[in-house]
Structures are given as structure tokens and as C-alpha cells.
Amino acid sequence: MGSDRCCAIILILWVSIHFLLGSLAKKQDYLPPPTNLTFGMDGMFCPVFQWNPSENTANCSLKYSEIFLAKNITKKGKGANTYYKTHVREVDINKEILFTVQAVCDNTNIFSNNTTLSVQIATGKGNPNTSVRNFSCIWYHLEYVQCTWTPGRDAPPNVNYTLFYWTSGEIHCPFNLLQPKQFHDLLPTGSSCSNYTYSNGIPTGCQFKFQKAIASLSKLVTAVSDWSKEVKPYLYYVDANSIAKLKPPVISAYRTENGSIHVSWNNTAYEKVLYEVLVQKSNSKIHENYKGINELSKEIPNAASDVTYTAKVRVRVSELSISDGHFLWSDWSEEQTLQGESNGRDIAILLLLLIPAIIIVAAVILLVYMRRLKILIFPRVPDPGKVLSSDLQQWLKNGRTVYNEPRKEEICPISMLETPLTSPPVE
Known part of the structure; x- marks a missing residue:
């Protein structure tokens, strides 16, 4: 008995749900979708989507639900206007976008079917x-x-x-x-x-x-x-x-009495800009960057007097004045160099480096030219047997060499005249 009653209750619920869904389906069919969805441009900055309102909606407070797809972003809106206008910065105007509009009966919360339009904003038909x-x-x-x-x-x-x-x-x-x-x-x-x-x-x-x-x-x-x-x-x-991309600043730099370096520039023609200062020390390969400066000067503290400093500046538009967060830096300004003061310690260090270098170079030169140096210190003694005469007593007596190089003989060319054996007859 109890099981029959449960089955009857389930059957009644199923019939009720089926009847309710059927009635909702009929009401859904009652609200037709918008028609004649078109696209145009209200000037070069504003794409516009337009459509005709749904028909047979006398007993309905009609509104429209729009879904705009661009750059993988879905944007939704709801209103009674039969058009949707957006700014070109909201879309990628060179790629295909999808726009969907759906009618909504606001007082009964009944929706129509969707009407979708595939749009290429740059409406050229070329490849x-x-x-x-x-x-x-x-x-x-x-x-x-x-x-x-x-x-x-x-x-x-x-x-x-x-x-x-x-x-x-x-x-x-x-x-x-x-x-x-x-x-x-x-x-x-x-x-x-x-x-x-x-x-x-x-x-x-x-x-x-x-x-x-x-x-x-x-x-x-x-x-x-x-x-x-x-x-x-x-x-x-x-x-x-x-x-x-702004003009690079014109800068100047000098040392202050309190041991700092003051860098300033003149670029007052621009508003809402930021500056960056780059400083290079002679005793370091690391650059010091000072970013986000919105004034016209920068003081670098604790500057060593014996170190050379080189400074330069560039400028860009401030992020507060643009919407998309991308910036272009100007070129760097001309460098300003502040020479450091030399002292005795630097000279001593320089000498300690130069003296060993000079000694090493001299030693290398001596090793290369050792043979020539030996000849200069110990000159070669000539062989007396090749220079002096065999009569050593005569050489000692005269006090000079008796050896004379043989003179070259003068040779005269000889030509022979041949006399014929027979004389020609005398006429």
C-alpha cells in the first residue's frame, strides 16, 4: 500500500514538471529573436552594431542582452537600445570579432534565441x-x-x-x-x-x-x-x-662642497614626464641607475674626490598620463664627466706597476740580443798567421805589417793583324 502511494506521488510530480516545461517552451517560442543585425562605423573611432527589435512583444518590457567577443575577452551588457557602440581601443580592429544579441522580456524573464553576427571591422574584401x-x-x-x-x-x-x-x-x-x-x-x-x-x-x-x-x-x-x-x-x-619619443635633456653636473655630485637638466617643455639618471664611476664597472625622477635635478651623495664620475639622463612620458602602460624612452643626453683628483697613492701604485714591467721588458731584450752583446763585450781577435808575414823579425823591426795584398794585374787586350801571303798585282 505504501509503495503504491509513493509511485502515485512520483507520477504526479513527473507530470507536473513536464507540463511546466512545456508551458515555458511555449512562452520561449513567443519571444522571437532580433532581426537584421548590421555593422557600421560612427567615425573611425566607434564601431556600431544595430538590429531591429523583436516582433509580437506588446505584453513585454523588452531589453537586449549583448555579448561582444574580441581578443578572447567576453563583454556583456543589457539595455533597451537597439544598437551597441564601442570604442576601437576595446577591440582588435584587424581581426574577426563576434557579436551576439538576445532579446529579453524583462518583466517575465523570458529569453529569445540568439542572433550572432561575424564582423571584420576593416571591411575590405581583399586577401x-x-x-x-x-x-x-x-x-x-x-x-x-x-x-x-x-x-x-x-x-x-x-x-x-x-x-x-x-x-x-x-x-x-x-x-x-x-x-x-x-x-x-x-x-x-x-x-x-x-x-x-x-x-x-x-x-x-x-x-x-x-x-x-x-x-x-x-x-x-x-x-x-x-x-x-x-x-x-x-x-x-x-x-x-x-x-x-621626447627630445633628450640638456644636462649639467658639478661637485658640491658637501661631497656630493649635483646633476641638473633643462627640459621644462614637457609635463607629466619621468627621468632616469645613469652614473658610471671610474673605479667600478657597475652603473648606478636612479629611476622615477619627476624633478629637474638629482644629487648623488658621498662622491669620492679621487673618482671620476660620468652622468647622463633620459626622459619618457609618465605612466599616469597614458592608458595602456607602454612607454618610449628618449635617447640619452650628452655625457657630463667630472674628473677625480689624483694623489700620491695613485702615483705610487702606478710606479709599482711600471717598474716590474720595465725590468721584464729589458730582460727579454737582453735574452734576444745576448749574442750580439757578447760580441760587443768580447771582440774577436784576428789570427796572426793570416795577417802577418812569416818574417816576424822584419815585422817587429819595421813596426808595421809587411803583408801587402797583391795588386790586380792590368791586362791589355791583344789583337793580331794577319798579312795575306800574296799581294795583289800592281797595275
């Missing part, structure tokens, strides 16, 4: 291997930007890359929504670069003026294309401060 590679830009001395790149692997031999650029001070996209445009329609709105560098007749770099203050936090977008549908455009977004 990706025709796009430029190894693209980079440097902002030199807050005066001009130099961009360089390598042609694509499959780029046509006569490809003519063209660089356009846009600047903005906005970190986020504006709230108002303009009519989104396609990428190629926005190219004429950019500034065109004209100072190109070439390699084998193909543009591989360009330089353009860009004079801004560091504090302005300017954003920079560049696009490289050739106006051809065969070549895929390349888009590059960067915080301008992160590619700024």
Missing part, C-alpha cells in the same frame, strides 16, 4: 596576406609621426599603399548615434600622408606632422590601403602618448 605587416609608429619630439611597415606576402608587385590618419581627444564614443558608415566611405575623411619612403618602388613608410601637447591625451587611428579591392586595409589605433 588578408595583401595587408601590410609589422606596422609601427613613433611620435618624435612631439613634432611628427613616423610610421613604417612591411608589404604583405601576397601584395601585388605594383601595390601603392596610402596612409590616412585621424585624431581624437575622446576616450569613449559620444552618446548620440550618427548614421553608421562603411570603412571605405570614411577614408576620404582622414588626413592623407604625403612624405613616403620607398623600397623597390613600394611605399614602406610615411611621415606626417603631429604637434600636440602630452596632456591632451590624443588618440590616433591610421589606415593603410591602396584604394583597391584586392588589397585588404590595415587599421592601427594607439594612444599618441604611448608612442611619444
Whole structure:
């Protein structure tokens, strides 16, 4: 009896759950997904996704759940707008991204099916291997930007890359929504670069003026294309401060009365910057680095008077003024050298090193030229038998050698005249 009652209870629960799931499924089918999901760009800094609202939702407070996939990061949002706008710094604008939107009946918590759009923001239809590679830009001395790149692997031999650029001070996209445009329609709105560098007749770099203050936090977008549908455009977004390479400081250094070295520099044209001082001692191979200096001078204490110090300084943008945390150091300034004072101890050490060296060199020379030195000290005695005459008494009497070298005989050539035996007849 008890077992029959348990089976009846389980059957009732199963029927109830099945009925509930069926009713929920019917309500799920009631809310259709959004339609006509499209992509455009509200200027070069703001990608925009748009869709049409779900139909037959009169009894529903409709909202939309967006999922944005880029750089292996999933971002979610929820709102009643039928569009989603983001800033280009949030995505890798040269790779394919996925955007998914789902309708939500907020008062009943009913969801529709997903609508997903696969988007290539740089909407050129060319082969990706025709796009430029190894693209980079440097902002030199807050005066001009130099961009360089390598042609694509499959780029046509006569490809003519063209660089356009846009600047903005906005970190986020504006709230108002303009009519989104396609990428190629926005190219004429950019500034065109004209100072190109070439390699084998193909543009591989360009330089353009860009004079801004560091504090302005300017954003920079560049696009490289050739106006051809065969070549895929390349888009590059960067915080301008992160590619700024400032001028090296002009420095001076001197010794103070309290035994320190004072290094100062004049670089007041820049704000929100940090300096690094590098000091080298003559008695050490290890450099001393002083980083994170936000003033215009640095004092190095306990400087030995008999040591030579060499100092140089470089500068970069402060990390507080840029968003992505990458910096470029300037070149090092000209070195400033402070000579150390020499003393008697140094001279004594120098002599102790030089004297043994001189002795060793002299000994080597003596060993090499010992035979010649022996000849100079003990000259060779000539053999009297080869020099003197056999009559030694006559040599002693006259007091000089009687030996004379034989003179060379003069030989006169002789010629013979032959007389003929017969004389010619006389006429």
C-alpha cells in the first residue's frame, strides 16, 4: 500500500514538471529573436552594431542582452537600445570579432534565441596576406609621426599603399548615434600622408606632422590601403602618448662642497614626464641607475674626490598620463664627466706597476740580443798567421805589417793583324 502511494506521488510530480516545461517552451517560442543585425562605423573611432527589435512583444518590457567577443575577452551588457557602440581601443580592429544579441522580456524573464553576427571591422574584401605587416609608429619630439611597415606576402608587385590618419581627444564614443558608415566611405575623411619612403618602388613608410601637447591625451587611428579591392586595409589605433619619443635633456653636473655630485637638466617643455639618471664611476664597472625622477635635478651623495664620475639622463612620458602602460624612452643626453683628483697613492701604485714591467721588458731584450752583446763585450781577435808575414823579425823591426795584398794585374787586350801571303798585282 505504501509503495503504491509513493509511485502515485512520483507520477504526479513527473507530470507536473513536464507540463511546466512545456508551458515555458511555449512562452520561449513567443519571444522571437532580433532581426537584421548590421555593422557600421560612427567615425573611425566607434564601431556600431544595430538590429531591429523583436516582433509580437506588446505584453513585454523588452531589453537586449549583448555579448561582444574580441581578443578572447567576453563583454556583456543589457539595455533597451537597439544598437551597441564601442570604442576601437576595446577591440582588435584587424581581426574577426563576434557579436551576439538576445532579446529579453524583462518583466517575465523570458529569453529569445540568439542572433550572432561575424564582423571584420576593416571591411575590405581583399586577401588578408595583401595587408601590410609589422606596422609601427613613433611620435618624435612631439613634432611628427613616423610610421613604417612591411608589404604583405601576397601584395601585388605594383601595390601603392596610402596612409590616412585621424585624431581624437575622446576616450569613449559620444552618446548620440550618427548614421553608421562603411570603412571605405570614411577614408576620404582622414588626413592623407604625403612624405613616403620607398623600397623597390613600394611605399614602406610615411611621415606626417603631429604637434600636440602630452596632456591632451590624443588618440590616433591610421589606415593603410591602396584604394583597391584586392588589397585588404590595415587599421592601427594607439594612444599618441604611448608612442611619444621626447627630445633628450640638456644636462649639467658639478661637485658640491658637501661631497656630493649635483646633476641638473633643462627640459621644462614637457609635463607629466619621468627621468632616469645613469652614473658610471671610474673605479667600478657597475652603473648606478636612479629611476622615477619627476624633478629637474638629482644629487648623488658621498662622491669620492679621487673618482671620476660620468652622468647622463633620459626622459619618457609618465605612466599616469597614458592608458595602456607602454612607454618610449628618449635617447640619452650628452655625457657630463667630472674628473677625480689624483694623489700620491695613485702615483705610487702606478710606479709599482711600471717598474716590474720595465725590468721584464729589458730582460727579454737582453735574452734576444745576448749574442750580439757578447760580441760587443768580447771582440774577436784576428789570427796572426793570416795577417802577418812569416818574417816576424822584419815585422817587429819595421813596426808595421809587411803583408801587402797583391795588386790586380792590368791586362791589355791583344789583337793580331794577319798579312795575306800574296799581294795583289800592281797595275
